[in-house]
Amino acid sequence: MKGFKKVLSMLLVAAMIAAMAIGCGAKEEPKEEETKTEEKEEGGDEEVLKGGGSNIIYIITPSVSNPAFKAEADTATAKAEELGYEVKAVSHDDDPTKQTELFDSAIADKAAAIICDNAGADATVEAVKKAREAGIPTFLIDREINAEGVAISQIVANNYQGAKAIAEKFVEAMGEKGKYVELLGKESDTNAGVRSQAFHEVIDQYPDMEMVAQQTANWEKTEAYDKMEAMLQANPDIEGVICGNDTMLEGVCAALDAAGKTLPVIGVDGSDEAAALIKSGQATGTALQQFAVIAEMAVVQADKYLKEGSTGADEKQLVDCIAITSENVDKLSGFVFTE
Amino acid sequence: MKKRMTALALALALVSASMLTGCVKVIKIGEEGKYTGEVEFNAGDDVAAIWEDSALPELNENAVDLTEFLTQSNGDLTTLADDYGKYSMGDSGELSYIVKGTGTVQEVNTESQAGYMAVKLEGYNGTENVRIQIGPVYKASSIRDTLSFIKFGDYKNQGEWAAVSQSINEIVAKDVVEPADPSSLQGKNISFVGAFTVSSGSSDVLITPAVLEVK
Numbered sequence: 001m002k003g004f005k006k007v008l009s010m011l012l013v014a015a016m017i018a019a020m021a022i023g024c025g026a027k028e029e030p031k032e033e034e035t036k037t038e039e040k041e042e043g044g045d046e047e048v049l050k051g052g053g054s055n056i057i058y059i060i061t062p063s064v065s066n067p068a069f070k071a072e073a074d075t076a077t078a079k080a081e082e083l084g085y086e087v088k089a090v091s092h093d094d095d096p097t098k099q100t101e102l103f104d105s106a107i108a109d110k111a112a113a114i115i116c117d118n119a120g121a122d123a124t125v126e127a128v129k130k131a132r133e134a135g136i137p138t139f140l141i142d143r144e145i146n147a148e149g150v151a152i153s154q155i156v157a158n159n160y161q162g163a164k165a166i167a168e169k170f171v172e173a174m175g176e177k178g179k180y181v182e183l184l185g186k187e188s189d190t191n192a193g194v195r196s197q198a199f200h201e202v203i204d205q206y207p208d209m210e211m212v213a214q215q216t217a218n219w220e221k222t223e224a225y226d227k228m229e230a231m232l233q234a235n236p237d238i239e240g241v242i243c244g245n246d247t248m249l250e251g252v253c254a255a256l257d258a259a260g261k262t263l264p265v266i267g268v269d270g271s272d273e274a275a276a277l278i279k280s281g282q283a284t285g286t287a288l289q290q291f292a293v294i295a296e297m298a299v300v301q302a303d304k305y306l307k308e309g310s311t312g313a314d315e316k317q318l319v320d321c322i323a324i325t326s327e328n329v330d331k332l333s334g335f336v337f338t339e
Numbered sequence: 340m341k342k343r344m345t346a347l348a349l350a351l352a353l354v355s356a357s358m359l360t361g362c363v364k365v366i367k368i369g370e371e372g373k374y375t376g377e378v379e380f381n382a383g384d385d386v387a388a389i390w391e392d393s394a395l396p397e398l399n400e401n402a403v404d405l406t407e408f409l410t411q412s413n414g415d416l417t418t419l420a421d422d423y424g425k426y427s428m429g430d431s432g433e434l435s436y437i438v439k440g441t442g443t444v445q446e447v448n449t450e451s452q453a454g455y456m457a458v459k460l461e462g463y464n465g466t467e468n469v470r471i472q473i474g475p476v477y478k479a480s481s482i483r484d485t486l487s488f489i490k491f492g493d494y495k496n497q498g499e500w501a502a503v504s505q506s507i508n509e510i511v512a513k514d515v516v517e518p519a520d521p522s523s524l525q526g527k528n529i530s531f532v533g534a535f536t537v538s539s540g541s542s543d544v545l546i547t548p549a550v551l552e553v554k
Contacts, residue, residue: 121496144496160497161433161480168453168478176452194497201505205476206452316492318500320432328539339539 048309049137049152052110057302059089060102060116062189066219066247068269068291069117071335072142076115076295083303085112094188096123103127107134113302115295117142121190125150137305139298142291143190144316153301154316155294159191159268162287162321163198166266169325170203170242173264173284177208178239180264181231183224183252184216185244192219195244195268203242212238217248224251232259240264246274246286253282270324270335278329285325291335294319382502383509390510394486398549401485402439402532405544406463414465416537416544424537425485435484438546439532441554442469444524452476455545456521458529468543471531471551473521474512480504481534481547482511511547519551528554 057080064070069091077087088109092099099119106114107130114131118124118140125147128138137152144156174180182199185192203209212235217224224243228251232238240263241256243249249267256263262282267274270288277283297319301311322328322337331338403423412418420426420434427433446457455470472478483489483504494500519529532550 146495156497158497160501164501197498198501201501202476314490314492318428318432318491318497320427322539 048305049132049135051112051306052107052134052136054110054112055084055086056106056109056111057085057087057299058102058106058109058111058114058116059087060099060106060114060118061089061091062117062119063091063093066245066269067271067273068246068289068335072117072291072295075292076141076299079296079299080115080302083299085303092119094119094186096120096188099124100127103131107131107136111136112306114138115298115302116140118145120188121146137302139302139305141294141298142289148315152305152315153298153311153313155297155301156316156318157289157291157294158318158320159194159287159289160198161318162289162323163195163268164202165321165323166268166285166287167199167202167242169285169323170199170240170264170266171206171209174209174240176206179210179212179235179237180240180242181213181228181235181238182211182215183227183241183243183248184214185219185248187216189219192216192244199242217243217251219245219247221247221251221254224248225255226251228252228255229258232256232261238263241266243267245269246271249274249277249283249286253277257282268321270322270332270337272332272334275324275329275332278324278326281326285323287321288324288332288335288337289321290319290337293336382499382506386503386506386510389489390507390514393488394482394507395549397486397488398437398482398532398534399439402437405438405440405469406460408436408438409460409463409465409467409469409544414542416542425487427484433484434537435481435534436537437485437532437534438544439530439550440469441528441530444527444529447473447521447525449473449522453478454521456524456529458531466542469546470543471533471546471548472511473516474508477508477511477547478545479536479547480507481536481545482507482549484536485534508547511549515548515551519553524553530554 059073059076061069061073064073073089077089080087090102092102096119114136116138121144124145128150131138132150140151140154142157144154182196184196213231215227217227232255241252243252243266246267246269249265250273252265264284266284267286270286274283274286278285301313305311324332408419417434424434424436440460442458442460444456445459448455453476454473456473458469458471460469489503491500530552531546531548533546533548535544535546
């Protein structure tokens with residue numbers, strides 16, 4: 001009995017060593033399979049998705065408490081209804097888990113197509129893939145994802161260009177020098193990083209511009225008000241403020257107003273609230289993201305794709321932002337710029 | 340019994356050892372791309388590779404004479420979009436042109452970080468401000484946006500797309516502007532090739548130079 005155990009343990013040990021030796025060689029195989037499936041996916045680009053079978057278009061956006069996303073959702077809904085679709089407009093509140101659930105609902109509803117302003121450049125890829133496997137084409141709006149060949153269209157607001165353009169106006173308003181602070185958007189949102197990076201790509205080239213504080217206010221107005229108040233106390237000599245979006249810009253302008261100050265302030269989005277502050281001279285400018293234009297483009301492309309099997313456009317399409325200042329603010333209303 | 344425990348312990352140790360280390364492949368920093376298939380993006384290298392061979396020839400070939408262009412435009416820089424311009428979004432968005440010309444440098448402004456030379460074009464008396472950027476800060480992405488052979492879809496995201504323009508402007512600073520020594524050009528006759536982007540509500544022509552020579 002003792003001898004048998006010994007043999008058994010020896011055998012086990014031998015098996016383990018063998019596993020160690022071969023184990024790594026065997027790992028190469030799944031890799032080959034991976035490349036094969038990748039090829040298949042790439043080849044599958046040609047394959048036309050027919051939609052899930054129903055006449056429902058899902059419109060998934062961030063929280064519509066932000067007027068920009070409300071404009072986006074409303075425009076997409078109106079256009080889709082006009083084209084004869086039933087619409088389910090829902091919000092993922094920038095929570096990737098909730099977004100996945102919403103994609104699952106769309107799949108369960110056999111949606112014809114999904115229009116989505118997504119909750120994360122990496123987190124969204126899987127959800128869009130899953131819809132694709134169910135035959136449902138996804139059309140991404142506003143924000144892009146870090147994968148191609150998964151969604152049918154990615155109609156991206158060029159945040160980088162917009163933030164750079166308005167940052168140039170900010171530097172001009174500051175006379176190329178002075179202390180300023182930055183309010184960042186929600187970290188999980190790719191655009192928070194993109195906008196901040198673009199701001200700094202411009203501003204950091206000016207040696208006399210000095211950022212004395214940088215905090216997140218999560219895209220929120222009241223949070224921006226509180227943070228601005230605190231930053232003003234810590235740095236009473238602040239000469240300018242850059243904000244990742246217009247709701248934070250509203251909070252900042254209110255806090256500055258309460259402190260009896262008017263400084264150069266910029267935001268991004270192009271909301272009517274920001275436009276009013278630009279007109280009254282309390283804010284310098286904003287970068288209009290053409291939410292309405294983008295939303296409508298996506299619905300039109302979805303409809304065309306479902307009917308003709310092609311959108312006739314590249315997957316990745318960039319839609320420029322427009323720098324809005326006191327010079328052209330009169331042409332802006334409801335996220336639409338009329339030349 | 341003790342032996343049995345030892346053997347068991349040994350086996351367990353081996354199992355865990357093989358699980359923890361046996362199948363882990365150590366990859367050197369910077370070589371991840373070989374395994375994930377994703378090549379790390381470097382805008383500087385990308386642009387250096389296209390500048391001499393593709394970008395300059397295209398800019399030289401497609402440049403429209405700025406004096407003629409402004410005369411024909413007659414105050415509205417968008418009029419000739421179909422003939423010479425390139426829109427960032429196909430038929431809308433930002434409009435950029437490739438231009439060339441000769442003229443006299445009337446002012447060299449280095450007070451602003453976004454420095455420029457004001458140029459009086461030969462044979463043109465219009466009111467447009469013609470300025471050539473001399474940095475160190477370069478505005479807009481005019482050269483990138485006029486090139487036919489690169490497009491946003493070829494890059495992973497807006498950040499990389501912006502980095503391409505930034506790298507082009509760095510080459511402009513180093514290879515075009517610096518050798519021309521702008522501070523010495525006041526009153527001189529120069530010739531240039533470059534690109535500019537029409538800015539909404541203004542008739543200013545702010546050129547990013549690709550070629551800049553004293554005549």
